[in-house]
Amino acid sequence: MTAEPSDIPAPRTDWLAEARSILVLLLIVIGFHSLVAKPFYIPSESMMPTLLKGDRLVVSKYPYGWSWVSPSFHVLPPLKGRLFGRVPERGDVVIAVPPGETSDYIKRVMALPGDRIALRGGVVYLNGVAVKRQAMPDRLIPIDANVPCDQPQVADRRIVGPDGRLYCSLPIYRETLPNGRSYDTIDLGEFEQVDEFPEITVPEDRIFLMGDNRDQSADSRVSSADRGLGGPIPLENIGGRAEFITFSLNGGWKWSDPKSWIDAFRSGRAGTSLHPAEAAR
Secondary structure (H helix, E strand, O other), rough: OOOOOOHHOOOOOOOHHHHHHHHHHHHHHHHHHHOOOOEEEOOOOOOOOOOOEEEEEEEEOOOOOOOOOOOOOOOOOOOOOOOOOOOOOOEEEEEEEOOOOOOOOOEEEEOOOOOOEEOEEEEEOOEEEEEEEEEEEEEEEEOOOOOOOOOOOHHHEEEOOOOEEEEEEEEEEEEEEEOOEEEEEOOOOOOHHHHHHHEEEEEOOOEEEOEOOOOOOOOOOOOOOHHOOOOEEHHHEEEEEEHHHHHHHHOOOOOEHHHHHHHOOOOOOOOOOOOEEEEEO
16 A cells, blocks of 8 residues: 555754854854955054955965964964964055954054064154155045044044045055065155154064054054053964955945945055055066
């Protein structure tokens, strides 16, 4: 006798197999984030004009090898050394974990192990030679919720552009490092606490990092007590290299307003490379 369809028992879900599949998928994602690449969010204005608060970008994990900071959640204790370690190039934009911290900072590599570095009047000196610095036209950066341009150092730089929008007009200086790599920086004037830095020699196992927004960056020039990097940081504290911007948000979206989700996207930033320009050789 053939069983009626209603008599055939419904297949039972193998919850253990489902849990294994989810666990495997989770391990693959974590492994990719920890060893290959991960997304990164820009939470501050310290790397303007290169990066704006609200930019989302891709950070590759393998260019300098792997260390205790490579896992996305920094669950490992601080350990000396790197697996397949390589030294970054001057001009690279990298993420780094300050000694004693667990959060990622994003800064630019300015000096390598053995380099002598100093700042005088905001000018960077590498191995006794001033880094080439060229004044550029002021950069008009649209004002939005993520770039309000309302801090005391920049509030007087709010202007109305030709299109009637509010902009932050910022002074730009293009630096060119000895290896021919160039990028733009912001210099708002004389701020002794960051524009003057006595010459030091970077230890053999460390690198010196700075933000492109020179007067508003807590980097290797700034003490740990002031939430800076407290000097050159160990090579094993470098977590990866910034590659390109995926998309950027102006901070003006609201969950309750779907239209604002689209309006919040900044145009023209997706796909922007974060590798510094290189002079022809």
